[in-house]
Amino acid sequence: MANVLWLQGGACSGNTMSFLNAQEPTVCDLISDFGINLLWHPSLGMELGSNLQQLLRDCILGNIPLDILVFEGTVVNAPNGTGEWNRFADRPMKEWLSDLSKAANFVVAVGDCATWGGIPATAPNPTQSQGLQFLKRQEGGFLGKDFRSKSGLPVINIPGCPAHPDWITQILVAIATGRIGDITLDELHRPQTFFKSFTQTGCTRNIHFAYKATAAEFGQRRGCLFYDLGCRGPMTHSSCNRILWNRVSSKTRAGMPCLGCTEPEFPFFDLKPGTVFKTQTLMGTPKELPPGIKAKDYALLTVAAKNAAPNWTEEDIFTV
Amino acid sequence: MTTQTLDISPVGRVEGDLDVRVEIEDGYVVNAWTQAELFRGFEVILRGKDPQAGLIVTPRICGICGASHLSCASWALDTAWGTEVPRNAILARNLGQIVESLQSIPRYFYGLYAIDLTNKKYQNSPFYEEATRRFAAFTGKSYEIGVTISGSPVQIYALLGGQWPHSSYMVPGGVMCAPTLTDVTRAWSILEYFRTNWIEPVWLGCSLERYEQIKTYDDFMAWIDESPNHANSDLGFYWRMGLDIGLDKYGAGVGKYMTWGYLPHEDKYQKPTIEGRNAATIMKSGVYDSFSDTHTLMEHTFARENTIHSWYDEGTENIHPFDRTTQPSPKNTKDFNNAYSWATAVSHIEYGRLETGPFARQMVAGGKHGESWQHYDGFILSMFKAMGGASIHLRQLGRMHELVKLYRQAEHCLREFRLNDPWYIKPQEKDGRGWGATEAARGALCHWVELEGGKIKNYQVVAPTTWNVGPRDSQGIRGPIEEALVGTPIYDPTDPVEVGHVARSFDSCLVCTVHAHDRKTGEELARFRTA
Ligand code: SF4
Ligand code: SF4
Numbered sequence: 117m118a119n120v121l122w123l124q125g126g127a128c129s130g131n132t133m134s135f136l137n138a139q140e141p142t143v144c145d146l147i148s149d150f151g152i153n154l155l156w157h158p159s160l161g162m163e164l165g166s167n168l169q170q171l172l173r174d175c176i177l178g179n180i181p182l183d184i185l186v187f188e189g190t191v192v193n194a195p196n197g198t199g200e201w202n203r204f205a206d207r208p209m210k211e212w213l214s215d216l217s218k219a220a221n222f223v224v225a226v227g228d229c230a231t232w233g234g235i236p237a238t239a240p241n242p243t244q245s246q247g248l249q250f251l252k253r254q255e256g257g258f259l260g261k262d263f264r265s266k267s268g269l270p271v272i273n274i275p276g277c278p279a280h281p282d283w284i285t286q287i288l289v290a291i292a293t294g295r296i297g298d299i300t301l302d303e304l305h306r307p308q309t310f311f312k313s314f315t316q317t318g319c320t321r322n323i324h325f326a327y328k329a330t331a332a333e334f335g336q337r338r339g340c341l342f343y344d345l346g347c348r349g350p351m352t353h354s355s356c357n358r359i360l361w362n363r364v365s366s367k368t369r370a371g372m373p374c375l376g377c378t379e380p381e382f383p384f385f386d387l388k389p390g391t392v393f394k395t396q397t398l399m400g401t402p403k404e405l406p407p408g409i410k411a412k413d414y415a416l417l418t419v420a421a422k423n424a425a426p427n428w429t430e431e432d433i434f435t436v
Numbered sequence: 437m438t439t440q441t442l443d444i445s446p447v448g449r450v451e452g453d454l455d456v457r458v459e460i461e462d463g464y465v466v467n468a469w470t471q472a473e474l475f476r477g478f479e480v481i482l483r484g485k486d487p488q489a490g491l492i493v494t495p496r497i498c499g500i501c502g503a504s505h506l507s508c509a510s511w512a513l514d515t516a517w518g519t520e521v522p523r524n525a526i527l528a529r530n531l532g533q534i535v536e537s538l539q540s541i542p543r544y545f546y547g548l549y550a551i552d553l554t555n556k557k558y559q560n561s562p563f564y565e566e567a568t569r570r571f572a573a574f575t576g577k578s579y580e581i582g583v584t585i586s587g588s589p590v591q592i593y594a595l596l597g598g599q600w601p602h603s604s605y606m607v608p609g610g611v612m613c614a615p616t617l618t619d620v621t622r623a624w625s626i627l628e629y630f631r632t633n634w635i636e637p638v639w640l641g642c643s644l645e646r647y648e649q650i651k652t653y654d655d656f657m658a659w660i661d662e663s664p665n666h667a668n669s670d671l672g673f674y675w676r677m678g679l680d681i682g683l684d685k686y687g688a689g690v691g692k693y694m695t696w697g698y699l700p701h702e703d704k705y706q707k708p709t710i711e712g713r714n715a716a717t718i719m720k721s722g723v724y725d726s727f728s729d730t731h732t733l734m735e736h737t738f739a740r741e742n743t744i745h746s747w748y749d750e751g752t753e754n755i756h757p758f759d760r761t762t763q764p765s766p767k768n769t770k771d772f773n774n775a776y777s778w779a780t781a782v783s784h785i786e787y788g789r790l791e792t793g794p795f796a797r798q799m800v801a802g803g804k805h806g807e808s809w810q811h812y813d814g815f816i817l818s819m820f821k822a823m824g825g826a827s828i829h830l831r832q833l834g835r836m837h838e839l840v841k842l843y844r845q846a847e848h849c850l851r852e853f854r855l856n857d858p859w860y861i862k863p864q865e866k867d868g869r870g871w872g873a874t875e876a877a878r879g880a881l882c883h884w885v886e887l888e889g890g891k892i893k894n895y896q897v898v899a900p901t902t903w904n905v906g907p908r909d910s911q912g913i914r915g916p917i918e919e920a921l922v923g924t925p926i927y928d929p930t931d932p933v934e935v936g937h938v939a940r941s942f943d944s945c946l947v948c949t950v951h952a953h954d955r956k957t958g959e960e961l962a963r964f965r966t967a
Contacts, residue, residue, distance in 0.1 A: 126476050130499025130601045136543060137587035137600070144580045154574075158448060160547060162573060164936060165444035192474070195766045201475045203455075206445040235481070235496045242477030242764070278499060278602055334612040335525075335860030356599075362591045364622070367598030371613045372605050375492065387489040389891045393607070434616050 118183040118292045121175060121216065122157040125202055125209045126236045126245050127189025130278040131227040132159050137362060138281035146285055150292045155180065169205045176215045184291060185220035185265075186284075187213065190229040190236045190245035191258040201243055210258065213248075222291055223248065223265045224272045226284055231273040231304075232380040239386045249273070249305065253380040267296075273305040277377035282359055283310050304380065306353070311378060314406075316349035318357030319368045320434070325350070328421045329429035334371065337432040341373040343402065346395045348376030348384070350406035439466070442929055447939050449548045454905060454944060456917075457772065458935060460926050465935070468914065468921035469772050470905045472779040475747070479762040482895040487513065487865060487887050490895055491604045494883065497897060502601045503536035503593060504876035505897075508883040511700075513608035514708045516870025516887055519863035523702040524853055525610030530699045531623075531849040532596050532606065533874060534842050538589035539600070540877035541839050542634065544943050546571065546582035549832070552940070553677060555933045563677035570670065578638060578670050585634045592623045592846075610860035620850055627846055635839065641669025644840050651815055653822035671836060678829040682925075687828035687938045689920035690789050693796035694734055694903070696873035696880045697721030699845060702852060710736065710871045718845070719875065720806035723787055724799040726820070731803025734784075736871050736882065739898065742781040745774065745907040752910055754783065757884050757896040758869065781909035782902050791916040792879035792903040793942055795826070795834030813841070828941040835943070865890070876900055878943040901944045917942055 124132070136143055143160075146152045156163055156171060163171055174180040191210050192202035199208030217223050225248040228234030232252050237245040249257040249271040257271075264270055274283045287307060290296045300308045316322060324331070324340040331339030341347035349357075349368050356366045356374070368374055373393060376382050385391035396403040405414050440460045447456060455471035478497050482489055490509040495502030507529055514521055550571040558564050570578040590600035596613050597603030605612045615623075631644065640647050642665060650656050659666050666672045678684060697717035700708070705716035714721050714733055721734040740754035747768040750761060770776050783789050790796070795816065802817030816834045823830060867889065873882035879900025886894040906915035914922070917939060924934045 126474065128496050128499040128502075130496065130502065133499045133601050136547070136583065137590065139587065142580075142584045144574050144584060147574045156448075158446070160573065161448055162551065164446060164448045165442075165932070167931070168446065168448065190476075192476075194475075195768075200768055201764070203473045204446060206443075235478075235493055236476045238481050238493075240480065242480040243475060245476075277496065333860060333862055334607060335610055335614045335858060337614045337616065361599030362587070362594035364591050365594045365598050367603060367605075370594070370596060370598035370603075370605060372598050372603060375604070377602075383489075383492055387485040387492065389486045392486040392488040392492065434614075 117151045117153055118288075119153050119155050119181055120184045120186060120288065121155045121182055121220075122186040122188065123204070123209070123212070123216075124158050125187065125189035125213070125230070126192045126243055127227070127229055129159065129188075131188045131284070132157070134278040134281050135284050138285045139363060141285055141289065146288060150289055152288055152292055155182075172205060172212060172216070176219050178219060182216065182220045184222045184224060184288065185216050186224045186226055187230045187248055188226045190233055190243065191248065192236075193244035193246065194242065197244070213258070217248075217259055217263070217265065219266075221266045222269060222272065222296070223259075224274060224287060225249070226274050227279050228275050228277040228377060228382055231275040232382075234277060235383060238383055250380060253304070270301070270305050272299070272301065272307065275306060275378045275380075276354065277375075277382060280310075280356065280359065280361065283307075306378070310355045311353040313353070313355060313358065314350060315352040315354045315356050315368065315374045317355075319349055319366070321368055324429055326421060327425035327429045328418055329425055331371070336371065337434040338429070341368060341371070342395065344395055345373045346391075346393050347373035348379075349374040351404055352376040352379055354378040440929060442926070442932055442935070444932060444935060447936050449551070449936070449940060454939070456921070456935060456939060458921055458924075458926075458932070460929065463926055465921050465924040465926060468918045469776055470779070470907065470915060470917050470939075471770070471777040472905060475764055475768075475778045477762070477764065479895050479897065480764075482892050485892050487890065487892060488607070489892060490883065490885060491607060494897065495602050495604065498899070499601045500540065501536065501876035501878065501881065503532045504874050504881050505883070506604060506606045507533050507874045508872035508881055510606040510608055511708060511872030511874070512870040512883045512885045513872070514870070515710050515872065516868045516885055517608050517863045517866055519609045519708070520861050521706055521708060522610055522858045522861055523706060524857050524859045526700055526702040526705060527849040527852050528596055528611045528613065528615070528859065529606050530702075531846060532593050533698070534846045534849070535589040535592040536600065537842055537877040538630065538839070538846065539586050541836065542582040542639075543586035544877070545832075545836065546576075546579045547586075548943065549940050550674065551579070552933055552937055553681075555931070557927050557931070557933055558681050561677065561680050563673070563680055566673065567677060570673070581634060581638055585630060588626055588630050591626050595619045595623055607860070609863040610858070612860070614859045615853065615855070617855060620853060620855070623850055627843065627850070631843065635843065639670050639836075639839070641665035641672060644843065647840055652818040656815070656819065675829075675833070678832070683829040683832075683937065684823060684827045686924045686934070687831065687920045687941055688826045688923070689791050690916045691726040691826065692787050692790045693724045693726075693799040694784065694790040694792050694880060695719070695721055695797045695800045695875055696734060696882060698873075698875035713873070715807055718811055719797065720800065720803075720810040722800040722803055722805055723784060723790065724796070724803060724817075725787060726799070726825070731800065731805040733805060736873065736884075738784045738786065740783050740785055741898070742783065742909045744781070744910050746777055746780045747775050748780070754910060757898055758886065758894070760894075760896050762896070777907040779902055779906045779915075781906040781915060782898055783909055789906075789909065789913055789916060789919070790903060792900050793831070793835070794838050794877070794879070795831040796879065797875060798834040798837060811841075828937050831941045879903060904942045905944050917944065
């Protein structure tokens with residue numbers, strides 16, 4: 117039995133919607149088969165008004181044990197650090213959060229907003245938003261660099277805009293089944309089991325990437341999206357193409373460039389003019405290369421790959 | 437007379453942040469204020485950004501209707517850039533939007549709304565035990581099927597855009613995808629699965645074809661009596677229980693309804709313009725005024741926003757959204773005589789405050805205005821007239837009625853794709869103004885964009901909930917949900933489930949908050965209406 121409280125700050129509910137798409141386990145399975153007891157959730161909880169306020173106070177006082185606090189959305193600090201622009205249950209959300217995070221065994225940040233600040237924290241960050249333990253790549257965030265929940269772990273960051281349902285449910289199952297001891301977090305507090313490999317791992321366009329065959333325009337049934345359309349698959353840590361979305365596809369499989377949404381810099385280049393769906397290049401070469409490769413080696417590879425490219429790389433491969 | 441004030445914070449199970457204050461006399465709500473309690477500043481963020489930034493940012497305004505935002509964002513750029521959109525792309529955008537709504541309908545009905553039928557208030561209803569068996573959170577038989585299966589329509593979205601929520605596969609000039617035969621056949625199978633596992637056996641208790649024969653109030657009543665399968669389907673059961681517990685008795689609202697129209701026709705909107713849109717959507721736009729029983733077309737030029745009761749420092753005048761500047765007030769104290777919400781009061785220059793949403797769409801669908809080839813459906817309007825007006829119950833029926841029609845439109849898209857034709861035509865970027873609109877599951881949505889010097893000068897969004905949940909306007913007139921709350925009976929002020937029913941019947945896209953404190957002022961207030 118694990119009591120879960122799920123709250124939303126500066127959120128769009130996208131992570132909740134993603135969570136509701138979960139399969140193996142479904143949200144209902146999670147509750148009936150894994151002993152997850154959802155104390156309250158903004159879209160699913162039964163209590164309203166003062167009854168909910170009482171429940172929150174009971175969690176803070178320890179009258180109700182709080183095993184897992186899940187937070188979706190940014191921590192809104194505006195105006196002037198008061199948090200009044202995001203009031204919840206008659207109080208700034210950030211005040212609830214600071215009390216509840218002390219009472220929780222595990223604190224889980226779900227989605228880019230709760231992990232790094234996400235879209236709301238994009239310049240000029242009008243809501244003075246932060247993530248729970250980071251703001252973009254900078255450690256600290258709302259709870260501070262040294263925050264540890266009662267279990268001794270920092271905030272477990274499950275980024276993504278939104279987070280994949282498996283990333284959420286499997287962390288909850290790991291906690292509920294006593295397996296959380298196996299978790300390894302990277303320097304950004306992301307569980308490595310999901311975020312060590314790249315988005316590119318498993319992309320069906322990989323073969324075009326290898327031969328430097330580009331999809332220069334949208335709506336194509338061939339080509340890699342890296343060279344012209346700004347795909348961040350080689351530089352982004354996620355398992356999107358291994359586990360797939362909605363069990364059927366991924367952005368890059370469908371022809372949409374990866375936006376790199378699991379990385380703290382999302383949305384990249386602060387969406388400045390000329391940066392959306394366009395590869396940033398320097399004299400024809402992508403400015404950003406897959407991590408670890410040297411520009412000189414990349415140039416050699418390009419020449420070799422282009423020479424070696426078979427004819428079919430220019431034909432529709434995902435055919436009618 | 438004693439007035440009791442209930443501040444409920446939060447109402448919950450409405451998406452987004454909303455506080456509702458109600459004043460109660462003799463057990464009935466006599467006055468109400470709805471408050472949106474979260475500001476995220478997307479319009480502020482978009483200023484000065486890449487013209488296409490809206491395609492990434494605006495779906496994140498709302499994770500529930502991201503496809504609708506994406507659709508608005510791309511049509512807005514299409515009109516600003518003067519693009520050509522291939523017919524395949526129009527169909528692919530429509531399909532994405534439709535499946536998002538097909539997801540939303542059961543998810544909303546079971547997840548957000550029907551759970552309240554298990555409230556102890558209804559324990560004396562002969563339907564109560566069965567309602568608990570079906571609708572109890574997480575364990576109810578229908579709850580579990582409904583919430584779980586709601587994930588399947590958006591698998592089709594993922595086939596087109598890679599994932600739901602938050603894909604940006606719609607772009608000016610078309611779509612990023614080029615689905616293959618297997619994508620189309622899988623999509624058919626997913627639709628079939630949704631129909632044969634939920635719509636027909638659980639929701640309707642009959643075939644789509646039988647349900648489609650219902651055209652009037654009498655047809656519907658006859659359908660319920662025709663077979664125990666109909667009466668005991670979730671639709672039949674919900675309808676009968678709702679009448680038993682009086683859901684048809686309150687929650688009427690403003691009696692005037694609007695929709696932007698939606699689903700641009702694949703052959704009639706390939707060179708999209710703002711002016712040409714009304715004649716090009718399959719589901720027609722319009723306003724229905726129930727007081728004069730008239731239908732008229734809706735135009736974006738009719739929309740006005742007012743911020744006098746909102747936390748923005750933008751004056752007191754009604755302005756067109758193109759002219760808004762989005763200046764949040766640094767201080768957002770609650771002051772029910774002045775500003776009390778982040779939502780704005782949206783109105784129509786002539787008709788004033790309007791309700792939007794699936795029920796509103798059906799009221800407009802019953803009009804003979806618009807083009808001869810556009811969709812017409814008089815069923816919900818017939819129910820409205822036979823039952824003497826709107827209510828929570830009818831609002832629900834309107835929402836659920838759309839299901840079958842959307843299903844048919846999804847089939848249409850899959851049939852019409854021409855797999856070897858183009859999906860995208862590269863446009864020329866240029867400065868200018870654009871407008872994109874659609875209907876999200878929960879109502880009218882539109883984006884206004886102004887591009888200058890190759891970047892966004894102004895981006896304005898009016899979401900369905902802005903229409904419905906808006907505060908009072910410059911004349912002190914209540915917003916649609918505020919108005920719908922008036923006349924609501926409150927059985928137990930410590931558990932005002934009826935306030936929840938009304939707020940949730942609009943499927944507002946807010947995380948609503950309603951605080952409870954008593955204020956026994958003895959203040960005499962006019963009773964506006966009891967249901
Ligand atoms: S489309 Fe993106 S993820 Fe796929 S191979 Fe190319 S760069 Fe990698
Ligand atoms: S493919 Fe990229 S942008 Fe899409 S969800 Fe995965 S990490 Fe995010």
